[in-house]
Amino acid sequence: MLETRNLTKSFGPIQVTKSVSLKLEKGERRVILGPNGAGKTTLFNQLVGEIIPNAGSIHLDGADVTALRVADRARRGLSRSYQKNTLFDALTIRENLGLAAAVALGKGQGLWSDPLQSPEVRETVREVAALVDLAPNLDATVSAVSYGIRRQLEVGIALATRPKVILMDEPTSGVGPEMSKGFHRLLKSLPRELTILIIEHDMDLAFDVADTITVLNYGEVVFDGLPEAAKGSQLLKDIYLGAWEDA
Amino acid sequence: MFQHTPLRLTTLALLAAGSLAYTFAAGFFGLEILAEIAILAILVIALDLVAGFGGMVSLCHGALLGVGAYAFTVAATEAGLSAAPAMALAIALSAALAFAIGAVCARSTGIYFIMATLAFGQMGYSFVFQSPLFGGDDGLAGAPRPDLGAIGIDLTDSRAFAIYAILLVAVTYLVAAATLRSGLGRSLVGLHHNEKRLRALGLTVWRAKATAFAISGALAGLAGCLAAQHTQYISPGLLSWTVSGEALVVVILGGLGTLVGPILGAILFVVLKHEISALTPYWHAIVGLILIAVVMSRANGVVGFVEARLATRKPQPLVKEAKADA
Ligand SMILES: Nc1ncnc2c1ncn2[C@@H]1O[C@H](COP(=O)(O)OP(=O)(O)OP(=O)(O)O)[C@@H](O)[C@H]1O
Ligand SMILES: [Mg+2]
Numbered sequence: 001m002l003e004t005r006n007l008t009k010s011f012g013p014i015q016v017t018k019s020v021s022l023k024l025e026k027g028e029r030r031v032i033l034g035p036n037g038a039g040k041t042t043l044f045n046q047l048v049g050e051i052i053p054n055a056g057s058i059h060l061d062g063a064d065v066t067a068l069r070v071a072d073r074a075r076r077g078l079s080r081s082y083q084k085n086t087l088f089d090a091l092t093i094r095e096n097l098g099l100a101a102a103v104a105l106g107k108g109q110g111l112w113s114d115p116l117q118s119p120e121v122r123e124t125v126r127e128v129a130a131l132v133d134l135a136p137n138l139d140a141t142v143s144a145v146s147y148g149i150r151r152q153l154e155v156g157i158a159l160a161t162r163p164k165v166i167l168m169d170e171p172t173s174g175v176g177p178e179m180s181k182g183f184h185r186l187l188k189s190l191p192r193e194l195t196i197l198i199i200e201h202d203m204d205l206a207f208d209v210a211d212t213i214t215v216l217n218y219g220e221v222v223f224d225g226l227p228e229a230a231k232g233s234q235l236l237k238d239i240y241l242g243a244w245e246d247a
Numbered sequence: 248m249f250q251h252t253p254l255r256l257t258t259l260a261l262l263a264a265g266s267l268a269y270t271f272a273a274g275f276f277g278l279e280i281l282a283e284i285a286i287l288a289i290l291v292i293a294l295d296l297v298a299g300f301g302g303m304v305s306l307c308h309g310a311l312l313g314v315g316a317y318a319f320t321v322a323a324t325e326a327g328l329s330a331a332p333a334m335a336l337a338i339a340l341s342a343a344l345a346f347a348i349g350a351v352c353a354r355s356t357g358i359y360f361i362m363a364t365l366a367f368g369q370m371g372y373s374f375v376f377q378s379p380l381f382g383g384d385d386g387l388a389g390a391p392r393p394d395l396g397a398i399g400i401d402l403t404d405s406r407a408f409a410i411y412a413i414l415l416v417a418v419t420y421l422v423a424a425a426t427l428r429s430g431l432g433r434s435l436v437g438l439h440h441n442e443k444r445l446r447a448l449g450l451t452v453w454r455a456k457a458t459a460f461a462i463s464g465a466l467a468g469l470a471g472c473l474a475a476q477h478t479q480y481i482s483p484g485l486l487s488w489t490v491s492g493e494a495l496v497v498v499i500l501g502g503l504g505t506l507v508g509p510i511l512g513a514i515l516f517v518v519l520k521h522e523i524s525a526l527t528p529y530w531h532a533i534v535g536l537i538l539i540a541v542v543m544s545r546a547n548g549v550v551g552f553v554e555a556r557l558a559t560r561k562p563q564p565l566v567k568e569a570k571a572d573a
Binding site for chain 2: 048050070071072074075079080082086087088089090091095098099100102103104107108109110111112113114115116157161
């Protein structure tokens with residue numbers, strides 16, 4: 001469903017992505033682990049087209065999308081959430097979700113009707129709001145709600161496009177353990193055919209939702225396999241222990 | 248997002264009723280001022296659509312108005328079209344040029360967008376200024392007013408013309424409000440706040456910006472047609488960047504992103520211009536002082552000022568939640 005082949009990216013002299021090859025099957029849930037600065041977000045940025053790789057290729061649903069622009073990839077069913085909230089702050093939560101759904105349905109340039117009133121958009125907003133637990137907050141303005149709620153909206157917007165593949169960049173960063181657990185319940189409740197790639201720091205929770213695990217370190221894939229194998233990996237322990245000591 | 252609050256609806260109703268009532272009370276001079284206000288109001292509604300809602304602050308709207316005025320005049324005098332098709336042609340030309348400008352400038356934001364639109368505006372100005380077909384410095388005379396004799400209306404009469412101009416303001420307002428409620432308008436407001444996210448959601452950003460700019464340009468073109476019909480003489484000065492600058496001042500004075508604010512701004516601006524210029528040649532300085540006061544008050548123009556005053560009377564929400572993003 002989503003594949004990279006020898007993806008490589010440097011910022012100046014520093015190689016942030018080193019020949020990364022990944023393959024996600026349809027419906028696979030893969031967690032990416034790795035210490036700060038490992039290049040996880042940079043990998044996402046390349047997958048969606050916000051950063052152009054120096055070498056290698058990206059394939060979505062069988063097609064080479066390496067040369068496609070961000071919006072074109074999105075229209076093929078690729079969606080992402082951001083590590084740092086990237087919302088429409090002055091709008092309400094309903095408008096945020098509605099805008100995302102409207103654009104994904106190709107109504108973002110229409111002239112003759114209000115997409116937010118269309119049955120499809122309203123249905124999507126209702127569904128996504130229930131999923132990410134935002135139903136009671138739909139009419140609150142983003143700038144007036146708590147960080148935790150914004151974090152939920154961040155993922156909600158990505159879901160509102162009804163993607164085939166969703167990339168989530170540390171969806172639970174900065175929220176409390178309760179909310180974090182709720183989040184993982186949400187992940188499990190998502191349709192099974194949705195392909196999910198998720199960057200997560202909390203290992204226990206990561207193991208809870210992952211079918212497969214990829215570990216990045218200094219831009220390199222140092223582990224790629226089943227969670228059970230990852231748990232026993234000395235390498236993984238070293239990397240995370242190392243990261244702990246640095247912090 | 249765009250909202251029709253009760254206050255704004257009341258203001259609109261009062262403006263409509265007040266201006267129509269005034270057409271029957273006013274003398275020739277008053278009616279001329281009313282037409283002048285209407286032309287400016289159309290231009291500033293057009294500008295508010297892109298600048299206030301979309302964050303695309305344009306300094307070429309004067310030029311788009313000028314293109315409309317010239318295209319209308321040339322089509323009606325040289326090509327001998329009657330007023331309605333000449334207007335349609337002029338509006339379409341302004342829209343097409345605006346689409347092209349919007350498409351080219353879509354990549355730039357902020358000050359770079361302003362500068363790029365200024366450059367386009369100046370190109371238009373010098374083209375018209377140099378070209379012999381357009382009468383150069385001397386301008387062009389002879390723009391006709393639409394012939395509504397068939398329905399018993401004589402637009403050469405100032406009162407009829409003022410009412411016609413007010414109706415066109417209403418049409419402009421409705422077009423702008425409908426645009427803001429459309430998918431394009433929703434995207435336009437979204438783009439102002441977070442272009443990156445909209446792109447990641449699958450929006451073709453340049454096309455959305457260019458289309459919104461084209462609609463705005465069409466309305467500016469309409470203002471140009473009306474300006475040509477009003478004075479029946481046009482000069483390259485219409486395309487000058489100072490017209491765009493004045494329009495921007497009016498939008499800010501009235502309240503960016505409110506639609507109704509710019510109409511109030513237009514009234515204020517034209518009335519002040521006539522009242523103060525009768526007293527002192529330094530009327531620009533007075534308007535400048537008022538603008539500074541408005542900006543320093545940190546309210547969003549007249550409308551923002553009034554709305555903020557009314558809002559402070561309402562009870563505040565009990566909980567102000569955290570603002571910080573990690
Ligand atoms: N646009 C950029 N220009 C230059 N260097 C960059 C850029 N973006 C990221 N980097 C660098 O690339 C490296 C990887 O950054 P990235 O954000 O991908 O890490 P990450 O794995 O997501 O880390 P974290 O867990 O902190 O989010 C870092 O050293 C970062 O400083
Ligand atoms: Mg990151």
